Every structure is written in structure tokens, then in C-alpha cells.
Amino acid sequence: MTADVVVQQLLNGISLGGLYSLLAIGYTMVYGILRLINFAHGDVFMVGAYTAFYLVGIFRLPWWIAAPGAALFTALVGVTIDRAAYRPLRNEPRISALITAVGVSFFIENLGLVMLGGRPKGMPVPGVMARAYSVGPFRIPGVTLWVPVLTVALVLLLLVLVYRTRIGTAMRALSRDIETTRLMGVDVDRVISYTFALGSALAAAGGIMWSFQFPQVNPLMGIYPGWKAFTAAVVGGIGNIVGAMIGGFLIGIVEIMTVGLLPHLSGYRDAFVFGLLIFFLLVRPTGILGEPLKEKV
Amino acid sequence: MKRTVSVLIAGVLLLVGAAAASAAEPIKIGLNLEMTGAVAAYGQQGYEGIQVLQKMMKLEALGRPVEFVLVDNKSDRVESANAAQRLIQRDRVVAIIGPMISGSMLAAGPVAEQANVPIIGPSTTNPLTTQGRQYVFRACFIDPFQGQIAARFAYEQLGVRRAALLVDVAQDYAVGLGNFFAREFTKLGGQVVATQYLKTGDQDFSAQLTGIRAANPELLYMPNYYTEIALAAVQARRLGLNVPILAGDGADAPELIQIGGSAVEGLMHTGFYHEKAFTNPLARKYVETFRQVTGKDPNAFGALTADSVLIVLDAIERAGSAEPAAIARAMRETNNLEVTTGSVTIQGGDAIKPVVIRKLVNGQWQYLATVNP
Amino acid sequence: MAEETTGLAAVRPAGRALSPWTRRLLTFAALALFAVAIAYMEGPNFSPYYRRILNVALIYVVAAVSYNLVNGIAGQFSLGPNGFMAIGGFFTTLMMLPVARKEQVFFLQPLIWPLSEFSLPEVLQGALSRLIPGSAAIAFLSMSLGFLGALVLAGVMAALGGLVVGIPSLRLRGDYLAIATFGFGEIIFVLANNLISVTNGPLGIRDIPEYANLWWTGGAAVFTLWAVQNLVNSTYGRALKAIREDEIAAETMGINVFAHKLLAFVVSAFFAGVAGGLLAALLTTISPSLFTFMMTFNLLIIIVLGGLGSTTGAAVTAVVYAVLQEALRAVEAPMRLGPIHIPGVPGMRMVVFSLLLIFLMLFYRRGLFGRSEFTWQAAWETAHRLGAALGGLFQRGTGRPAGEVRRPRGR
Secondary structure, three states: OOHHHHHHHHHHHHHHHHHHHHHHHHHHHHHHHHOOOOOOHHHHHHHHHHHHHHHHHOOOOOHHHHHHHHHHHHHHHHHHHHHHHHHHHOOOOHHHHHHHHHHHHHHHHHHHHHHHOOOOEEOOOOHHHHOEEEEOOEEEEHHHHHHHHHHHHHHHHHHHHHHHOHHHHHHHHHHHOHHHHHHOOOOHHHHHHHHHHHHHHHHHHHHHHHHHHOOEEOOOOOHHHHHHHHHHHHHHOOOOHHHHHHHHHHHHHHHHHHHHHOHHHHHHHHHHHHHHHHHHHHHOOOOOOOOOOOOOO | OHHHHHHHHHHHHHHHHHHHHHHHOOEEEEEEEOOOOOOHHHHHHHHHHHHHHHHHOOOEEOOEEEEEEEEEOOOOHHHHHHHHHHHHHOOOOOEEEOOOOHHHHHHHHHHHHHHOOOEEEOOOOOHHHOOOOOOEEEOOOOHHHHHHHHHHHHHHHOOOOEEEEEEEOOOHHHHHHHHHHHHHHHHHOOEEEEEEEEOOOOOOOHHHHHHHHHHOOOEEEEOOOHHHHHHHHHHHHHOOOOOOEEEOHHHOOHHHHHHHHHHHOOOEEEEOOOHHHOOOHHHHHHHHHHHHHHOOOOOHHHHHHHHHHHHHHHHHHHHOOOOHHHHHHHHOOOOOEEEOOEEEEEEOOEEEOOEEEEEEEOOEEEEEEEEOO | OOOOOOOHHHHOOOOOOOOHHHHHHHHHHHHHHHHHHHHHHOOOOOOHHHHHHHHHHHHHHHHHHHHHHHHHHOOOOOOOHHHHHHHHHHHHHHHHOOHHHHHHHOOOOOOOHHHHOOOHHHHHHHHHHHHOOOOOHHHHHHHHHHHHHHHHHHHHHHHHHHHHHHHHHOOOOHHHHHHHHHHHHHHHHHHHHHOHHHHOHHHOEOOOOOOOOHHHHHHHHHHHHHHHHHHHHOHHHHHHHHHHHOHHHHHHOOOOHHHHHHHHHHHHHHHHHHHHHHHHHHHOOEOHHHHOHHHHHHHHHHHHHHOOOOHHHHHHHHHHHHHHHHHOHHHHOOEEEOOEEEOOOOOHHHHHHHHHHHHHHHHOOOOOOOOOOOOHHHHHHHHHHHHHHHHHHHHHHOOOOHHHHHHHHHO
């Protein structure tokens, strides 16, 4: 493998990793507060991509309306899922909420299969994203250029929200101790809804950019990206936003580089990613940036 | 006198009744199709083909009408076997059409074999499905044949010497086809410079394609289904991998062009079907009716399913009986039957038919060649 | 199976307590009835279609009961039984497939060496015919023993897989364990697709001798129920339940938490492997795609519907689930009633099932059986109360005051 191929693969990895990052943040935010793995997050991502597809492809809206519109709708879906399926189980054993989350995930996927049809649909891609630039021996597709930039920008915006606003402070307080925060007069349910809205909107952003990169939408498109992003969240330290971003980029690069370095093992690509997940779970379950988990008796 | 009249009337009534009864008793054919699940598109396209055939001509055999019983198999092996058993025991069908994919046929085939009911897979291309069976058929050609033709076409017609493969490791169809292509291509003297794998459900193939680009091939052979082909084509072009793409019959779906856009322009594929390859009036009429009814161009899966119906009906006529074992015997002797994809002969349960090669030019499929077996 | 006394029986003794002998007698009677039913259903007068559904249902019983041991009894959320079923399924296949067929089936890449030269029934036949030359029963005997041996070995292989997966991942808890076991399940799926010289890749293998009939599936289901229920009612089982309720408290009481969890995990993997082997021998074909996460999801629905932690609940719901899935088929298929065409909604089945799972978790978390088990005592009491209620109804007809009728039912 020559040096320029290595660099090209690195670029591919960063591009894919940026997409994982956006999705991973949603997992991390919900887990940080509720200690719940939102299995349906990958399907929320699918809803975001589909909404954008319909707004642009069917209603012919320009992207600067369609993208925020899709994010808004997806945020609403995320909040609804929390209200309907997770909130009634707040005081129940976590396994109940987890099974419900699996159920919600399958419900969205199968409803999508019934309502939208199983056949994939081609996504219209804006010209900036579809174009590819040649720099020396490298090919840099527009998406590869824009995805990491947008990812980092959105994460910075999110960090400002979390660390510089009152509701962000409330979110951080919740992730420490829900009961105490409630006693301090914080409307816990409202803050949780807000968290779901933010995470889902980011998933929609991820979904839209994902379908620029891979220009199709189908009801099952969220399954594998969802798992990979969850892996990223765990590797980065679940509950930590910057960790999720770093984890996303890391998983993307590792995934691409294993295929790049071991081309004859490209069929085992997912096994490498899940192997990395298990390795982290065993050796450093708190991830790269996570704090040690406190044992609650 | 009065009595004679009443006897006469009774006799006439009886005769009319008997005629009505025999006309009303339909021949039942089971459809074991993928209406949901991973390859729902193929089952749905197949069902569409039968509906078009129904609109095109009156389907009957031995003067009796034909009735279809549709059962969804969820693209799943357990359900395919259940569905076949259900059609045979509960619905008492005389023949079964489907499943569309080889893996499911491996589960449904033995069920039909045991009950001595013929079962025909419209697009089950894997050789193992019919091997050693008396009641299992296919209406398409087999993977080794298609892979060989593709390799020969690439080597002889396109003059390619260095080919790269991108194969879906979760699809038996893709693994089989890729394997036979590689064997024939190396036998001819060509070189497979890179073989990379992807898995159904994955969407990012940039790493694989970068590796393939580094191997500097003259042709990219992708024997996958249309979604993966389209996504890989888009990413290949973005990464500057601009070599011609060759695919198998899995590419035959409108979605390929819808998703792939300009990236699949120039793509070639081996398949069952191109309207310009037809000479018989039945095939032309099918194409016309398909366009009228659905407003779309016909596809291979619909046409092959329609062919399966025609093969079964022809066998019933020749057998002179709607008894399953007799139908199966007659099906094995199908010879030069005119069907919607041309003509078909059945040998050892397998359809012997030509491969059609097409190329996408300006968003339209262009006819390149027909290769006879 | 009938020794469990918690649950319904402990709550409210109605009617007289059944003696152990009566309960044992009832169990034997039920087993005998089951055997007679199987003998009838394996006969020529029974529809092969119903037979097939029942076979699938009984295989679900084996898988669900063993899955429940980990998730329900020990309270460890595992998402990996599909992987163990795959190991068992492929191992049974490779043991049972005749050597000559192996050469034909593995036409892409030949099967790896020791397996390609080996078929358990053939080996047994060779050995047996040397012992008893010329007997016609040898073929049957070697086939049966071969299948039994293949199933047991498949279970052992799956249990070894369980050991390999369990030792590292059972140090994790809750969600982390779920994710780790899911990851292992996915890795097994990826391996099965890629190791073409062992699994024949995504196409899988055909011509597995069709050896799973109701005797085998029914026998396996009864054996699984018996073994798991005995384990649950032993000191190990009590320890597992203690771990489920409070892991730290259990540890303080001197229970070796890790060893107990591992035991449950390995036993569960064993039976999952047996279920996989039975499924392969029922279908006569096997492929990696049979054992995706969908399989685990089906089992999860079954054990949650049955009541997480109830062995008999899992068994009953497994049968109900398999039958219901087939029964609902009629609803979603397009229907043609004369000139009227009802388009039906393919795929509605899964929507209904996932909704059902959510609603159950929200409103009826206990499931069908809760954590109680079916016991003869409970059945006796239910029958007693039912009898009293019916008696009351009957007596109302003879002019008794209505107020008295409600009492036995409303208690």
C-alpha cells in the first residue's frame, strides 16, 4: 500500500467517522442522563433522512428549508418516543426500558417497511456535495470535505448549549443525580424531552448527510449505522459528548483502515468493529474520556 | 307425456349443472413469494408479472380457469418451507411458483419433492436448488453459466485483462457468481487483480473501492443486487475509479438508475431479458401490456414469473391432467416453449435459455448481445 | 417439574393440597397423553402442514426456555442466543451430512479436512455392522444414535461457545452485557458468512437428513423443560434468582456470582445449540441468514410475553407464538373474494408484534405467567375455583339468590 493510498483511506475514514459522530452524540446524551441505550436512535436517524427526502424530492423545497425542517420533525419524533414509551418506565428496572427500546426500534422499522415500502429510493444530492475535487493524487468528494466540518461545527454549537445555557446546566445536573436535581426545582421531564429533541435533531443532521454520502434511503438504513455509532459512543466514553465525537472518528478510521490494510479480510469488516467494541467493554468500559462508573447500591 | 317432459327438464338441468360445475372448478396454483423481508422487491415484481399476464390473456388449462393462491414467505427459509407445506396441504395446489431466491428454494424444494408437487423458482439461479430433484424446476439459467458468459464477454468482447471484483458476502447469489466469473476469467488468461467484499446493509464501500483503485483494474465486476451496485458505482466515481462496470441479473431494477444516477451510466450487465432480443409475438405483447398496465418498463423478475406460469400451464395441457405428478413429468419435457422472455427448454429441471447483455446509455437500456447456451 | 410451590399456590390455597404422588401421577399422565398425541400426529391422518408448525413451535420451546434461564431467571440481559443456535445448527449439519453429499454441496470451496471425511451416522453404521453383522435395524439405529450424538455434540460446541463468550462478557452488567452479547452474535454471523470452507457461505448447506420429527422436537422440549426446571429449583436456581434480585446482596451472602451466571449462560447455550441443530434437521437446509438478530428478537418477544422468569410461561408462549404467526398470515395476505379484491398489508404481522411488545412492557409487564410457574397445585386450584363458579351458575338456575353466586368468583 503506497503512501497516497494510505492518505486517501484516511480521508475516507474521517468522512465516515464524522457521520458516526453525529449519531453517537444522541446515544451518549440519552445514556448520560437516563442510563438508557436508546435502541431506536438509529431508526430516528432513518426518519430524519426520509423526512428530508420527502421535503426535497416530493415537495421540492430548497435544502436550507428542508434540512432544518427535517431536524425539527425528527426532534418531535424523538420527544414523542420518550413520552410514549420511555417515560412510563422511568422508575422500573432498566431491563424493561431496554426491551421497550428494542420494541420501539422494530416498530419504526416495520412501520417504515409497510408505509414506505422496502424498495430503496434515490436521494437527490445538492451539487456541492456531489462534486469531487482532485488534489494531487487524491480525490476528495464534496461530502468528505463538508461532513467533518459540519460535524465539528454542530458539536461546538452543542457544547455551547450544554455548558453556557441554563437548560444545559440542568442537563449536566441531571446526569449527576436525578433526584437531587428534581429537589432543586428543575422540571426533570422537560429537560429530558429537551435532551431527546437535541439528540434526535443531530441524528437527523447525520441522516441527511449520510444520504448525501450514500444517496439512497430505505427503512432499514439506520440499523448498522446505529450500531456502529453506539460502538463509537462506548469507545469514546458513554455520557461524554466530546468522547462520542472522538469515538466516531476513531471507529470510522479503524473500520476503513482494517479494510485498507487487510483487503482480503474486507468481508470481516463488521467483526473488527464489534471486536473493538467488546475489547473496550472489557478493558476500559468507561471509554477514552469517560469517568469511572459509580456503583450504586 | 307430463312425465317425459319433467324427465327431460331434469336431464337438461343436470347437464347444465355438470357443465357449470366443471367450468367452475379452477386449477389452483400456489405462489410462494417474497412479499416482505429483505428481498421483497423481487417477490413483488414477480407478482406484478403474473398480474400483467392475467390482463394479457385468459389463463386456463384443459378448459378450466386458473386460480392463484398467494402466500408471503418473508424472504425467510423457515417461512418458505411453511408456506410450501401450507399451499400443498391446506390449499391443495397442483403446482407452486416461487420462492424467487435460491436459499429459500433450498428449504421449500424438499417439501414439494416429498409431496410430489412440482415447484418452480422463477429466478433461483443456484445450481444446487434442482440438483438431484424430480419436482424442483427453475425458469432461469444457472450461476455458473452466467458467470462464464460474463467472464467471456469481458475477456473477448471488451478485451479486458485485469478485472477487480466487489462481492456481497452475505448473498449466495453474489458469492456464487463472483466465484464462477473469477474461475472462467483466469482460465481464459485474464487476471483478477483485486477481490473485495461487502455485506448487505453496509453502505460505505469507500475503503474497498480505494483498494480496488490502487490495484488499477480495467473492469469492475459487481455481481450484487441493485442497491449495492448503485451505491458502489456512486462511490467509485467520486473516488475517481472510472473503469467500466459489469454486473449480473441482480442489477435489473429501476432503482439502479434512480439511486445510481449518472454514476451507473455505461454499466453493462448480463440478464434474461431485453425486448429487442425477442422475436415471438407473445413476448412483444407482454412488453406492450406491461407498459400499458403499470406505466413502467418490464423487468426480468416479473417476466420470469410469468414464464413459470406459462411453463406450468403448458405442462398441464400436454399432460392432459391437473394431477401434480403428471404435471411434473410433462414439465421435464418442456421443449422450445414460447414464453415472455423468448423460448425455453427444460433439461433436468433447469431452463436452457440465452443470456442477454445490455448497457445503460443515456438512462436507457441498450441491447448489446445475446449469447446462446 | 411440579415441585415449584411459589407463585399462585403459595398465595392462596384453595381446595386441598395435592400430595406429591398425585402430582407425579399427573405429570406422568400428561407425558403419556403427549406421547399418544405425538404418535397420532406422526401418523398418516395428520396434516404435514400442522406437523411442521408444531415442530417449529417445539423448537421454539427449547430455544425460549433456555433463553429465559439467562434473561428471566438469572436476570442477565443477553442478546446472543442466535449465535449459539448457529453454532449448534452448523455443527449438527456437518456431523449428519453424508460424506458423498459434502463433496457435492461444497462446490465453491471444499470443506475443511477432518469434517469432510466424517459423518457420524456413517461411522456408527460401520462400527455397528462390525458388531452385529447383517441386521436391518442397523441403519435406523445408527441414524438415530448418530442424530442424538450430533445434537448432544452440537449442544456441547454451543456451550463451549457460551464459555468463550461468557467468561469475558459476564463481567459486564445490564446494558453493557446486552451490547457485548449482541456484538458476539454479530461476529458469529460475519464468520459464518465468510468461512465458506466450513459453512458453504451465505447459500448454506442442503440435504441434511430430515430427521427432526415430533418425537425428537417433543422429546427435546420435554427434556429441556425438565432440566431447566430442575436447575431452577435447585440451590443453583435459588442463587440465580438471588443474583437477579440484587447482585451485590447475593455476593454478600457468599454466592459466587460470576460462577453462577456462567453456569446459567453455558447451560442456556447448550440448549440453544440443540435447538439450532433441530431446526437444521427439520428444514434440511441451513444458512447464516437463519440465525440473524431476528431470531433473538422472536425469542425475546416469547419470553417477555410469557413472563420473564417463568419457564413454563416461556414454553406455553413459544407454542402460541409459532401458531399465531402462521394464523396471522391469512390476515396480511391479499384476498380475492369474487370480484372484491382486498389488497392486504404484507408486513403488518411484524408491526403488530413490535407494538404488542411495547404495550406489554408498558401496561402488563408481568406477561402471561409473571414469574409464576404452571404447577398441578395451581391448576387444581384454578379448576376448583372454576368448578365453584360453574357450580354457582348452575345453582342460580335452581333458584339460589344471585348474591351467593358472585362470591366464589370474586374472592
